[in-house]
Amino acid sequence: MSCKRIGIIDSGIGGLTLLKELLDHNYAAEYFYICDQANVPYGGKSQDFMLSQTQKMVKRLKEKNVDLILLACNTLTVNTISKLRESFDHPFVGIEPYLNYLNRCQEAQKQIALILTEATYKSERFSDLQTKFDHKNQVAIFPLKKMAMLIEAWGTAKKSFNEVESEIQLELSPLKNKGYTHLILGCTH
Numbered sequence: 001m002s003c004k005r006i007g008i009i010d011s012g013i014g015g016l017t018l019l020k021e022l023l024d025h026n027y028a029a030e031y032f033y034i035c036d037q038a039n040v041p042y043g044g045k046s047q048d049f050m051l052s053q054t055q056k057m058v059k060r061l062k063e064k065n066v067d068l069i070l071l072a073c074n075t076l077t078v079n080t081i082s083k084l085r086e087s088f089d090h091p092f093v094g095i096e097p098y099l100n101y102l103n104r105c106q107e108a109q110k111q112i113a114l115i116l117t118e119a120t121y122k123s124e125r126f127s128d129l130q131t132k133f134d135h136k137n138q139v140a141i142f143p144l145k146k147m148a149m150l151i152e153a154w155g156t157a158k159k160s161f162n163e164v165e166s167e168i169q170l171e172l173s174p175l176k177n178k179g180y181t182h183l184i185l186g187c188t189h
């Protein structure tokens with residue numbers, strides 16, 4: 001299926017990382033990006049709230065006659081994609097934390113950490129991913145409360161990097177000096 005009009009949804013600017021990848025790989029299409037910056041971050045929001053907001057964004061994208069909708073947001077994917085597929089007759093593609101890296105990484109010495117939002121961490125879908133790819137809980141999971149918002153503030157020039165750096169350092173401090181060799185980014189921000 002070659003998609004010529006692709007809708008992209010995130011809570012804020014995080015999804016732009018996936019749009020950049022699509023453009024860098026010369027995937028020719030018309031892109032329609034929509035996000036809910038009035039309510040970012042989603043990481044602390046309820047599933048019902050996220051579903052309601054995302055349904056509104058899907059309706060806006062359908063007005064643009066997109067062929068496919070990319071949920072460029074781990075939090076939205078694990079919390080809403082199943083319900084979106086039930087309520088809309090439309091192809092959706094999502095993104096989920098790459099836990100299977102544990103099994104794909106060939107390096108002998110590997111201590112893997114994964115950062116993600118709280119709403120991703122608490123979701124049933126993420127728990128299923130852990131059961132499927134990491135039933136021994138070898139990957140250290142770190143739900144972060146503020147990271148997405150800090151990146152959103154920096155990325156939209158509301159705050160300079162100097163203003164957010166110390167808070168980002170604080171968010172990541174539980175990972176410091178623990179010997180982690182790999183970090184999985186389970187959030188598009």
Ligand code: DGL
Nearest residue numbers: 014041042043074075188
């Ligand atoms: N960028 C999103 C993700 O991949 C959500 C961040 C947020 O709004 O909390 O989870």
